[in-house]
Amino acid sequence: MSNTEQTQRVTPASSGTLLPLLETLPGALFVVNDAAMIVYANASTQALLGVTREDVLGKPLWRGAPQLVSTALYQAVQQTRQTQAPSEVEYVSPMTRTWLHVQLAPTMGGLMVQVHQGRAAARRGAPVPQGKRLSIEDLNGLYSRIGVLTPEGIVLEINEDPLAEAGVRREEVIGQPLAEARWWSCTPASQEQLCAAIARASKGETVRFETVISPREGLDRHLEIAITPHRDADHHIAYLIIAGIDITERKRAEAEIHSLIDTIPQLVWTMRPDDSHYSCNQRWHDYTGMSPEEAQGEGWMQCLHPEDRQRVRSAWQHAVQTGGVYETELRLRLHTTGEYRWFLARALPVRDERGQIIKWFGTNTDIEEQKQAEEALRQSQERASVLMNSNIIGINIIEGEQIVDANDTFLRMTGYSREDLCKGRMNWLHMTAPDDLARTLEAHQELVTQQSLTPYEKEYVCKDGSCLPVLVGGIILEHHPHQAIGFVLDNSARKELEQRKDDFISMASHELRNPLTALKLHTTLLHRQLAKQGLQGSAPTLSSMETQINKVTRLVEELLDVSKIQAGRLEYVWETADLDALLREITNTMQQTHPSHRILVRGAVQTSLMADRDRLGQVFINLLSNAVKYSPSAEAVEMDLSASAESVTIRVQDHGLGIPREQRDKIFERFYRTADPKQRAIPGLGMGLYIVAEIVKRHKGTITVDSAVGKGSTFTVTLPKKRDA
Ligand code: ADP
Numbered sequence: 001m002s003n004t005e006q007t008q009r010v011t012p013a014s015s016g017t018l019l020p021l022l023e024t025l026p027g028a029l030f031v032v033n034d035a036a037m038i039v040y041a042n043a044s045t046q047a048l049l050g051v052t053r054e055d056v057l058g059k060p061l062w063r064g065a066p067q068l069v070s071t072a073l074y075q076a077v078q079q080t081r082q083t084q085a086p087s088e089v090e091y092v093s094p095m096t097r098t099w100l101h102v103q104l105a106p107t108m109g110g111l112m113v114q115v116h117q118g119r120a121a122a123r124r125g126a127p128v129p130q131g132k133r134l135s136i137e138d139l140n141g142l143y144s145r146i147g148v149l150t151p152e153g154i155v156l157e158i159n160e161d162p163l164a165e166a167g168v169r170r171e172e173v174i175g176q177p178l179a180e181a182r183w184w185s186c187t188p189a190s191q192e193q194l195c196a197a198i199a200r201a202s203k204g205e206t207v208r209f210e211t212v213i214s215p216r217e218g219l220d221r222h223l224e225i226a227i228t229p230h231r232d233a234d235h236h237i238a239y240l241i242i243a244g245i246d247i248t249e250r251k252r253a254e255a256e257i258h259s260l261i262d263t264i265p266q267l268v269w270t271m272r273p274d275d276s277h278y279s280c281n282q283r284w285h286d287y288t289g290m291s292p293e294e295a296q297g298e299g300w301m302q303c304l305h306p307e308d309r310q311r312v313r314s315a316w317q318h319a320v321q322t323g324g325v326y327e328t329e330l331r332l333r334l335h336t337t338g339e340y341r342w343f344l345a346r347a348l349p350v351r352d353e354r355g356q357i358i359k360w361f362g363t364n365t366d367i368e369e370q371k372q373a374e375e376a377l378r379q380s381q382e383r384a385s386v387l388m389n390s391n392i393i394g395i396n397i398i399e400g401e402q403i404v405d406a407n408d409t410f411l412r413m414t415g416y417s418r419e420d421l422c423k424g425r426m427n428w429l430h431m432t433a434p435d436d437l438a439r440t441l442e443a444h445q446e447l448v449t450q451q452s453l454t455p456y457e458k459e460y461v462c463k464d465g466s467c468l469p470v471l472v473g474g475i476i477l478e479h480h481p482h483q484a485i486g487f488v489l490d491n492s493a494r495k496e497l498e499q500r501k502d503d504f505i506s507m508a509s510h511e512l513r514n515p516l517t518a519l520k521l522h523t524t525l526l527h528r529q530l531a532k533q534g535l536q537g538s539a540p541t542l543s544s545m546e547t548q549i550n551k552v553t554r555l556v557e558e559l560l561d562v563s564k565i566q567a568g569r570l571e572y573v574w575e576t577a578d579l580d581a582l583l584r585e586i587t588n589t590m591q592q593t594h595p596s597h598r599i600l601v602r603g604a605v606q607t608s609l610m611a612d613r614d615r616l617g618q619v620f621i622n623l624l625s626n627a628v629k630y631s632p633s634a635e636a637v638e639m640d641l642s643a644s645a646e647s648v649t650i651r652v653q654d655h656g657l658g659i660p661r662e663q664r665d666k667i668f669e670r671f672y673r674t675a676d677p678k679q680r681a682i683p684g685l686g687m688g689l690y691i692v693a694e695i696v697k698r699h700k701g702t703i704t705v706d707s708a709v710g711k712g713s714t715f716t717v718t719l720p721k722k723r724d725a
Contacts, residue, residue, distance in 0.1 A: 027117075033110040036061045036077065048115060061113070062154045062175035067096050068115060069174045071148045071156045071239055078238060080104040080111055094157045095170040145223065145244035151202035151237045153177050153195065162244075166215035178242070183215045194225075201227040201240050210247070222251040267332075267343070267364040269300075270350075273320055273357050284364070289335025305331035305340045312345070323349050323357055329371075332364065341368040394470075394488035401429045404483070413470070413490055415463035428486075433459035433467055443472070447484055451476045457491060469495040506563035512556045520549050558687045562670060565694045572612040572698060579648060580604045580641070582613060586620050587639065594628045598636040605641045605648040607721055615695045622688040623652040623715050629682055631656025631712065643721075647701075650717045658709035667705070668693040 028048040031040035037060055041053035049056060049065055056064035061077075076089040086105040093100050101116040147158035155178050163170055166183035173181055179194045190211050197207040207227045212220055223244040232238040261268045262282040269280040279292060288295070288303040301309055308330045319326030326347040331340035347362030388395055394410030396403045403426035411418060416426055432440045436458040447453040455473040462468050469491040476484045527542045564570040583601065591599045609616075620639075627637040631654040640651040657678055659667060666672045671686040673679070696703045700720050707713035 028115040030061060030065065030113040030115075031107060031110055032061050032077075032113060034081075036111075038064045039110065048117065060154070060175070062150065062156070064175070066171045066174035066176075067093055068100065068102065068113075069156050070094055070100075073100075073102055074148075074150060074156050075232070075238055076102065076104055077111060077113075078232065078236075080106055082234065082236075095174050145242075145246070147178065147242045149178055149198065149227075149240040149242055151198075151229070151240060153179055153198040153202075153240075155181075156239060162215065165219075165221075184213050197225070197227050198240065201229045202237055204229050204231075204237060220248070221246055222248045264363070265366075269347075269362045269364070271347070271360045271362065273349075273360065287334060288332065303333045303335070305333070307331075319347065319349075319360075326360065326362065329367070330364075341366055342371040343367060392489075394490070396426075396428070396486045396488065398428055398484050398486060399482055401427050403428055403431075410488055413462075413468060413488065414460055415466075420463070431460050431462075433461055435459070443474075447474050447476060451478075455487075460488075468492060502563055502566050505559055506567070509556050509559035509563060512552075513560065516549065516553050516556060520546070520553065523549060555685065558685070558691060561691050562687050565691065566670075570694065570698075572615060574610055574612060576608050577611045577613040577616065578608050579611075579616075580606060582617055583620060583639070583641065583650070586617055586624070590621065590624050590628075594625070597628045597631070597634065599624065600636055600638045601641065602638065603641040605643045605650070607643055607648050609648070609699075609719060609721065611699055611719075612695075616699065619692045619695050619717065620650065620652070622692050623717070626688060627652050627654035627656070627713075627715075629684070630654065630679065632682075634712075645721075647718050647720050650719075651714055652717075653712065653714040655712040658711055659705065659707040659713055660709055661707075664705050664707065668703070 028045040029040075029042040030038050030045065033039050037058065038056050039058075041056055041064075043053070045053050045056065045065070049067060062069050062074075070091050070093065072089050072091040076087050080087045084106045086103065088101065088103040090099070090101045092098070098117055103114045103116075105112045105114075145159065145162045147162075148156040150156060155173050155176055158170070158173055162183075163173065166181075168181075168183065178184060179191050179198070184190070184194065190213065193209060193211055197209055201207045206229065208225065210222065210224050212222055214220055224247045225242065225244045228241045228243070229237045230239055230241060258281070264281065264283070267281065267284040267287055269284055271279075280295065285291070288300075290300065290303060293299075294302070298313075301313065304312055312328055312330050315328040316326060318324075326345070328345050330343055330345055332343050333340050343364040344367045345362060345364045347360045349357040350359050350361050352358050387393065388407045390407075391409050391412075394407065394413045396406040396410050398404065402424060403421065406416075406421055406426070411421065414426075414431065420426055429437070429440075439456065440458055443453055443456050443458075453472070453474040455471050457469065457471055459467045459469050471489040471491045472486060474484050474486040523542060523546055527539070527546070530536075530538055530542070561570060583605075587599050587601050624637060624639070631637065634655040636655075638651075638653045640649075640653070642649045642651075657676070659674060660676070663674050667674065668689050669686075670690045672690075673684060673686040693703055696717055696719070702718050704716050705713060706716070
């Protein structure tokens with residue numbers, strides 16, 4: 001039945017006596033249809049509502065007459081409809097705060113509602129039982145926001161707080177659908193959410209949800225809403241109570257915590273004990289690339305390394321069962337590259353006041369670098385231990401004079417036991433052969449100042465008193481400056497071989513010398529005899545034989561000298577020698593035997609020295625013959641003589657091939673020849689300079705070389721005028 005029809009149905013009757021009667025009634029009177037729509041309002045309603053009755057006709061009672069709206073009235077309307085019996089209700093209008101007495105009577109297809117203001121009514125009929133009446137004041141103070149809605153969502157009552165906050169008057173809200181209140185439905189989404197919740201609640205379900213409302217411009221409120229349906233005696237949904245708790249502060253605090261958690265370098269997560277509601281910080285999402293939904297349940301395990309899953313699951317389950325700390329190392333996939341990095345996962349249970357675990361709060365800390373460092377350390381320890389246990393190289397660790405640790409190889413080499421080592425019976429100074437002590441102390445000094453030691457040869461005195469030739473190197477570790485690590489190679493095999501070679505050279509040169517001496521003697525005799533007989537034809541051949549014999553003799557003499565030097569048996573005959581005379585003699589002879597170059601002598605030393613004349617002569621013969629030999633294209637070699645108060649200096653200079661810088665020290669070593677093919681083409685055995693250096697040393701002098709490749713070399717010998725001791 002339409003509103004107009006209903007209005008008409010009332011109107012014909014009222015055209016008679018009823019209508020004037022109703023119009024004269026002192027109280028306001030409404031007639032509403034089945035849908036609670038106002039179809040008639042008498043003249044007094046204008047005084048009550050403050051608007052003309054035309055304004056309210058056709059509107060729902062709740063909206064047209066908000067001054068009347070209350071849960072009590074709403075319940076009474078429902079009751080009268082259902083029972084079809086008159087009823088009445090008394091209450092204070094939530095909007096006007098005036099006392100209202102409302103009588104309700106069923107009409108055909110509707111209800112008649114008569115309102116008396118401002119007086120206490122006699123209790124007649126069947127008022128709504130007190131216990132079931134609801135007053136907003138009862139709930140005030142319990143919640144920040146509370147209201148009563150019809151099952152359709154129309155506001156029957158509402159407390160003061162939300163109105164005050166939104167700056168709206170009660171009459172603007174009462175009787176209106178809550179979802180249309182502009183301060184609630186700030187967005188279509190929140191409006192829809194509310195409508196859906198009301199619809200569910202009106203079917204009997206208690207609905208809870210969180211929403212954001214904007215009571216006024218610039219003010220947002222987070223609310224946790226509960227809509228609870230209330231049923232009447234017949235179990236119909238009578239009305240809905242909507243209660244909202246302001247959780248804005250909590251949300252803000254949560255947001256702050258979240259942003260704080262987002263700044264933590266760790267991946268942070270929380271988890272309910274039943275594996276539900278996984279939540280995590282931004283870093284976690286950025287790292288795993290997983291959405292919170294994907295991570296729910298055991299979803300987060302997808303970003304674990306497959307090999308770690310079972311172990312992590314067990315650790316997690318164990319923690320959940322025991323309520324203890326969860327701590328494990330695991331690999332998590334970085335979604336951008338697909339690589340796995342190591343993390344330390346830790347979680348602690350968070351308990352409520354009854355001690356129940358409500359959630360777990362966990363962090364994952366990236367320990368990849370730490371792991372890599374650990375791995376590198378492990379590998380280096382492994383390598384160190386392989387080295388330490390190798391049976392090739394002896395290793396010892398020294399502190400001061402003491403050997404504090406050593407590997408088995410070193411112990412085996414030196415014949416000491418581990419017990420000797422532990423009892424501090426291994427002192428490297430005592431274990432050094434006396435002849436090597438100076439060199440060893442020098443090496444130790446080098447180690448201390450340079451943190452490392454160029455390998456050198458020495459001999460250890462073993463436990464049984466025997467000597468072991470070794471090659472020793474060493475380093476000092478940066479973090480243990482008081483300890484040095486020594487590396488020791490058994491050098492006995494090489495030394496033995498060297499000894500055999502030396503012995504052979506010594507033997508061979510001795511063996512060669514005697515026949516050579518005889519050969520030389522016989523050639524000289526033959527030369528003389530043939531000369532006497534006037535047979536000059538063979539003279540050149542014999543001379544050339546003598547030259548060759550002289551060359552070989554010189555070589556053999558050098559070989560002998562070298563082996564004597566090696567054995568420390570080169571003998572010297574000391575006498576006072578006139579150096580200028582010696583050098584003149586030598587240069588004259590050399591000039592005859594080396595006619596290819598002019599030998600120029602400049603200056604004089606004017607000094608006599610305590611010297612072995614022949615040996616010193618050997619020095620300059622060698623230097624001059626090298627100068628000639630290694631300057632094939634030059635015409636002259638020069639010898640400069642000079643003297644100071646303390647010393648004399650003899651320089652032998654050529655304009656030949658020169659010596660590369662890196663080889664300048666080595667040329668004084670035994671049998672060393674430079675690698676340069678041009679020089680190699682010139683015959684030689686690498687003995688001359690070795691002998692020269694040795695002789696100069698025995699004369700307490702020095703020899704140095706200055707050279708430019710392709711330009712020539714200068715050898716400088718300096719000899720002290722007075723020899724000490
Ligand atoms: P060798 O018998 O080879 O000459 P030495 O001991 O006299 O042996 O010299 C060692 C090496 O030094 C030579 O092989 C040569 O390469 C280099 N050397 C010596 N003197 C000279 C020089 N005056 N000019 C260039 N190189 C030289």
